[in-house]
Structure formats: C-alpha cells, structure tokens
Amino acid sequence: MKRDISCAINGRKRRFTAEPCITVLDVLRDVLHLTGTKEGCGTGDCGACTVIWNGKAVNSCLLLANRMEGADIWTVEGMMKHGKLHPIQEAFVEEGATQCGFCAPGFIMRIKALLEENPNPSDDEIVQGLVGNLCRCTGYQDIISAVRRAAEKMGA
C-alpha cells in the first residue's frame, strides 16, 4: 500500500506518495521525474544511480522508498546554481570526461561527496573514491583529470 513520504531533495522539501518497497531510484525517476539519476545494473554494481544521501554517496537502486522519510537527498539536478554549472560539471566539460554521458550523473555525485570529505585527494585516493562507479567509454583518465581540476576550482 502506498504511503506518504516527506524528505528534502536538492534542498527543497518534497512530499509525495509511493509504494514503500520500490527503490529510491524508481521514486526519483518515476514518481518525482528527476531522470538525471540513471539506472545501469540495478544491482549495486555500476554506480550510475549514485545520489548523495545525508552527506554520503549511495547507490539509489539498493535503497527502498520507506527509508526516504526525513532524508536529505541530492541528485545531479541540484548541482547547477543560478543557471551556472557546478565546478565538477565544468571540469567534466573542460576535460572531456564524458562520451555517451550515461555514467556522468553518478560520477558527478560520487565526486561531490568525495571532495566534500577530502578536498585535495591524491591520485590513489581519487581512484579508490571512484571504485564503485563504472564507465564503458572514457577509460577513466579524463574523469580522474576532471576530479583534479574540480578540486582546484573548488579551492583546494
């Protein structure tokens, strides 16, 4: 049976009705129409569905809607401010870190959480931090360069 859920998404209070046993990914995409968050594997292996949940990067395909009550959730739609790309998004553009782009929203949210926890990561720390996100196109080097560039832009 559907239930009412209240939480904050991208800094805005949201109240909606959803089946408690559907995934957070399905709530974001199908109930709230925030389709920036992607479904790759649906089983916790690819990171395409990464969102920031109470300050931590999580795979939204592994969480159920009944956990959303009171949560603070950020998706890629919350990254732009006043019509301007977030520095991580700018760094992706400048380093050419996307090809098909399917993985990019998940990477961007993972990198946001990483840089908030560690504003000046070493190359090893970047690689470790991104280990849960897969990209079939880029070979990762441009994504790693984008993390370095984003860290510079964000004032590390």
Ligand code: FES
């Ligand atoms: S869709 Fe969630 S980890 Fe792949």
Ligand code: FES
């Ligand atoms: S750019 Fe295609 S999967 Fe990463």
